[in-house]
Amino acid sequence: MKTTRRQFTIGALTAAAAGTMPMLVQAQNGKTIAVLFDGLYSEFWVAGMQIIKDEMKKRGYNVLEAISDKDDNKQFEQVRAMIARKVDGIIIVQTDSKAVIPAIRAANRANIPMVHFNRPPAETDAYSVAVVADNQTIAREAVLHSCRTAKQAGGKYKAAILIGNLGDPNAIQRRDGFQEAVSQFSDTIEVVARIPTEWNADKAFAGLTNALQANPDINFVFTSSDFLIPQVTQALKSANKWAPIGAPNHVVFTGFDGFPTAYELMEQKYMDACGVQNLFYETKLAIDAILQMQEGKKPERILLDPGFAITQENMMEKRGEMWGYALLNQKKSG
Known part of the structure; x- marks a missing residue:
């Protein structure tokens, strides 16, 4: 099932990024959902928070929200506070997959449904539901497109991957999807740089800069998250490798997440493909799971967003889902 793009307010997104979001969205039926994120440190999380709030309001729920700033202890206290307020459900983004388990147990004891948004918890006997993207498949399909593009262009390619925090299952799956794709093109593509970023922009920039100095013939780059696009752009420009598709010094460039910047770069012919998480569909899965649990049902522990790869070939067809x-x-519309 696919959910196409919704309207949501840029003013609210801007306020969210600045940390000025209202703490309560009023509604009609008196039921309340807590939305607990570990941070709003990229457009992906800002948009995710706003889409959830808009959809909950549309369905007649109050929304309480809190940000833990990647502090697991602080987030556990936020969960306990929401339990004390007798919320009707919790949607959570945790930093650490194991540290969140006591929060799941506390929610279980209070009989409050808990859904993990975009990041699953570690394996546990405590019950909760996780809505996750099929990171490995999405990454593989996006990189496969770029590999085919490279092969059709001819010549040999030296590849670099910017790897996320390996404490995050999403980062591991995206790395594995990349590897699955390039391994099918070993006659064309050689991976010469595997750059750890820990989801840190400065570390990503330094790592890619060093890789380009050590391997000046790098001409194929995959970033495990679009939030690192500015760092990739800056490093490639400094190395005189920032050029559109068709130019002799074009670096085949693949992203992941579906940021606005990614679409702009595809439109401008600087990016070849991008793996996209369907935030609209993930929000629907999360809210539907909360409602089912409120009715005493037990949805599957993992609900999957298949996502998709947007490419130069299909972008006009697929962009409405991005x-x-x-x-x-x-x-653009103001």
Whole structure:
């Protein structure tokens, strides 16, 4: 099932990024959902928070929200506070998959449904539901497109991957999807740099800069998250490798997440493909799971967003499902 783009307010997204979001969205039926994120440190999380709030309001729920700033102890206290307020459900983004388990147990004891948004918890006998993207498949399909593009262009390619925090299952799956794709093109593509970023922009920039100095013939780059696009752009420009598709020094470039910047770069012919998480569909899965648990049902522990790869070939067809395109359109329309 696919959910196409929704309208959401740029003013609210801007306020969210600045940390000025209202703590309560009023509604009609008196039921309340807590939305607990570990941070709003990229457009993906800002948009995710706003889409959840908009959808909950549309369905008649109050929304309480809190940000833990990647502090697991602080988030556990936030969960306990929401339990004390007798919320009707919790949607949570945790930093650490193991540290969140006591929060799941506390919610279980209070009989309050808990759904993990975009990041699953570690394996446990405590019950909760996780809505996750099929990171490995999405990454593989996006990188496969770029591999085919490279092969059709001819010549040999030296590849670099910017790897996320390996404490995050999403980062591991994206790395594995990349590897599955390039391994099918070993006659064309050689991976010469595997750059750890820990989801840190400065570390990503330094790592890619060093890789380009050590391997000046790198001409194929995959970033495990679009939030690192500015660092990739800066490093490639410094190495005189920032050029559009068709130019002799074009670096085949693949992203992941579906940021507005990613769509802009595809439109400008600087990015070849991007793996996209369907934030609209993930929000629907999360809210539906909360409602089912409120009715005493037990949905599957893992609910999967298949996502998709947006490419130079299909971007006009698929962009309506891309949250970054929806946000970009809102910005352009004022």
